[in-house]
Amino acid sequence: MLDEPIHFLANYLELPDWRRLGEHLPVEWVEQAVQSTEATSIRHRRLPAEQVVWLMVALAIYRHKSISEVLDDLGLAVPDSHSPFVSKSAAAQARQRLGSEPLKWLFDHCARHWSEQDSKAYMFKGLQLFAMDGTTLRTHDTPENREHFGEQLYASGAIASYPQVRGVTLTALPKHIVRAAAFGPYGTNEMLYAKRLITEIPDDSLTVFDRGFLSAEILTTLIQNGRNRHFIIPAKSNTKCEVLEGSEDDYIVRMCVSPQARAKCPELPEFWQARAVTVTDQHARKHILLTSLCERKRYKKVDIARCYENRWGIETSYRELKQTMLGTALTLGSQTVDGVYQEIWGTLIAYNLIRLEIAKAALVVKCDPTEVSFIRAFHLIQFELHWAAVTRSYGKLPASMKLLRERLVSLLKDERSDRKFDRVVKAKPN
Template identity: 60%
Template sequence: MLADDLRFLVESQPPLEWGRLGQHLPYEWIEYAVQATGSASVRRRRLPAQQVVWLVIALALYRHQSISEVVDELDLALPAPDASFVSKSAVAQARQRIGAAPLAWLFHESARNWVAQDQARYLFKGFSLFAMDGTTLRTADSAANRRHFGASAAAHGRIGSYPQLRAVTLTALATHLVRDAVFGPYDINEMIWARELIDRVPADSITVFDKGFLSAQLLCNLVSGGQNRHYIIPAKSNLRWEVVSGCDGDQIVRMRVSPQARAKCPDLPEFWQARAVLAVDAKGRQRTLLTSLTDRRRFRGADIVSCYERSWQIETSYHELKQSMLGMDLTLRSQTVEGVYQEFWGALIAYNLIRLEMAKAAIDAGHSPEEISFIRAFHTIQYEMTWAAVTRSYGKLPTLLKRLRERLKQLPNEKRPGRRCVRAVKSRPFRYTVRVLKRDLN
């Protein structure tokens, strides 16, 4: 009888909701994601669809542990009287059952809500600041992944060692939260993904682009397709324009839309206008920034330059996601195409969870989110979630999360006074020793 009572108490406990980090990811969202995408479990399983969603997110946080270890250490499987662990095949089948759709829905819903939470705190003259750029990530070298994603072309016609996916993201510069993302096969150009993402850029925003995204179709659609949506992008050296008004260093210019672009998009005008602002870096190098912010009184040239200089922060977010979370192992573990999509959506959710908790901790401490160390916050959250799974102290979870927030507040980035890291392209070292002849020395 005592054994039956104990078994009843264990089975009546709710599954560990480790993803309830600061209650940012409500269980209702998980429930709706699996219901809306038709992935809910019909019969009782040890790993129902809701728990598998937590598992996929956890795989990004515990990158160097096997899936079975993650399930066991985080206690994700529901208790059962006749089994003490979940087999590897059962875990793989559970992931296959839910697919990638619930994770995609959950990412878009959570990202939209999380970015909007503290948006008013980080506005720049009434606008939210975003950056859009692309990146690549290796996938497991399976036949299915290679057929679907493709690979880069190496020297002498050789194909890259690993298949790769290409992604384009829209990232909030203030908090590094990924607001939106699209990704797929490597051969699809970043401009194609960007056109899909442009339609989902929020209103009252300024988006900073790399010069590779300079396109009349892309930028005109950004401005005309929403309310108060603006851009800042560096001009290419071969771009030609006609000066409409203004003085040297700050002009309104007019550019012709190419016939090829108008053939693809007949709605484009024959000419499009932008404001051209001259920017000079610390080494005296000049570049021209094009922007749709034409109000010189509200947005000075220095404001435009300052916004563009913050665009490098999206590269920092890629480093945090790919190097810090994946531990320099840039290969996703999934062998199937659907598994790769599922895994990457889960990684984006996990990254946003860490970044959101860092933003909350920074607010409590009166700091900027950039002053909190990502890697130390990442390790702290790993430890706290493992501890919560071991103790299963549900009543103490609010205290646990409060303590986590306090620890994050004590983890500012320690930078030497006056240190300035300038981004520069480094020359690649020679793989072999260079042989110096005597006649070269004379």
């Protein structure tokens, strides 16, 4: 069943130069991201700010390679006959000059634009389908990272071996494109990150939440501050509600807003209502789903259950990000706080680019984007971008071989025998 979409994807990506991805990520957007955050390079450099933006996207696609390899293989540095290679220190300094804000600006701008593309082809009864959930990422154990991001504290009193980043994402379920994201210290509650993303949910949409986001402030804000915005969220075991009307497994309930919540947010009403639907999962376990889709004739019980089942697509999205793109690495590659944020935004941009290519291909062959293997598409883009960069023309092959030999020599010169690394024993993560 998947052979046809995969075969088509291979043909669809037969010209995947950086210009190929540039169809979705125009140079003007990159320039605007740099200029809007005042990161423009004034001096003439081998790695101007615009090229560093592309470098961060490329590093996410070629995570198994060093920064020097990516620069050399894809030819991202401005050519210089006197110095054909860019040193690691120069690349690190270029990243520090750029900072993380241009990558965040570019992600926000691209994500909104890409999630809207072809959205009508994947609607549920006129509504775009989204999911919101949280995740965590480990960072290198440096004093700066541990102070800023913090770490998990266990009930036994033990402290996690690595600092952790906490984040919440809003993902378009049919295409798995991340529409919006918020990341920060591990100690910040997911609810605070979720509140930042509520404004990013578009009108005429249905968002499926994890039960941890069951909050009157989040759900009432979603409905009141937009047009035709709806939610589905499972009720907690201790959720208290008053049944107003309806049948045994499909009824309207009223819930009281706690005084503590109203004290924090005086705009909240005293009560809020929702439709409660009882569904049975594949393990014969019953769950109560709360939703703002109160029209029983238009939104049947089976429709609500099916939409909630699609929520697990966001978990697939996290798996594609962490296991496929990040290579199941224990930590992110960057060792500074700003570098961590920079790496996260660059990875999300690269992930959305791959997902957008898959969605475009699936639309042509009229299949679901999730039917196309993400791993296969990811490997195709890795291979083709590398091949297009190295073999731009057969006449340049001798020059490429010469550069290869020069690069090997430069690597030998860069080795330093006086470098020392302290041994650190870390506990295995559970």
